[in-house]
Amino acid sequence: xxxxNDDKMRLLKIATDLFFRNAANNLEIAITKHPSGFTFxxxxxxxxTNFSSEIYLVGQCKCGQRFETDPTFDELYAWLCTNFSAxxxxxxxxxxxxxxESFFFFDVVAVISGRENAMLAGRANxxxxxxxxxxxxxIKVPPLPNRYFND
Numbered sequence: 001x002x003x004x005n006d007d008k009m010r011l012l013k014i015a016t017d018l019f020f021r022n023a024a025n026n027l028e029i030a031i032t033k034h035p036s037g038f039t040f041x042x043x044x045x046x047x048x049t050n051f052s053s054e055i056y057l058v059g060q061c062k063c064g065q066r067f068e069t070d071p072t073f074d075e076l077y078a079w080l081c082t083n084f085s086a087x088x089x090x091x092x093x094x095x096x097x098x099x100x101e102s103f104f105f106f107d108v109v110a111v112i113s114g115r116e117n118a119m120l121a122g123r124a125n126x127x128x129x130x131x132x133x134x135x136x137x138x139i140k141v142p143p144l145p146n147r148y149f150n151d
Contacts, residue, residue, distance in 0.1 A: 037097030056118030
């Protein structure tokens with residue numbers, strides 16, 4: 001019985017490694033083919049391209065990572081392993097994009113319905129911008145008015 005459990009664990013480790021390698025490989029392709037940015041679904045390992053006009057994407061706390069160059073395969077693999085629970089806990093979507101300063105970003109994104117809800121989620125997560133995939137544009141998240149900080 002112990003041998004069976006050991007074999008089962010080895011098989012699980014191999015399957016997990018293959019999944020992360022396949023996901024990292026697909027992310028490398030997405031970065032190359034979609035330099036302006038993309039949304040990737042970790043569940044089916046495909047790009048997510050169809051969003052309604054009411055949907056906004058909001059980055060999640062402590063999941064984002066900035067890269068000074070194209071992330072390497074090993075960096076993608078490590079980021080996926082580190083953030084897998086957060087990715088699966090939030091719709092399974094990853095956002096990737098280049099900023100104006102030539103840094104590449106990865107983040108776990110939540111799908112939020114409605115601009116106001118997305119703005120609130122963005123503020124709560126400390127995000128500077130939210131993303132509207134239907135129009136393919138980022139929207140600045142304004143800071144809370146000072147009246148919320150007065151005692």
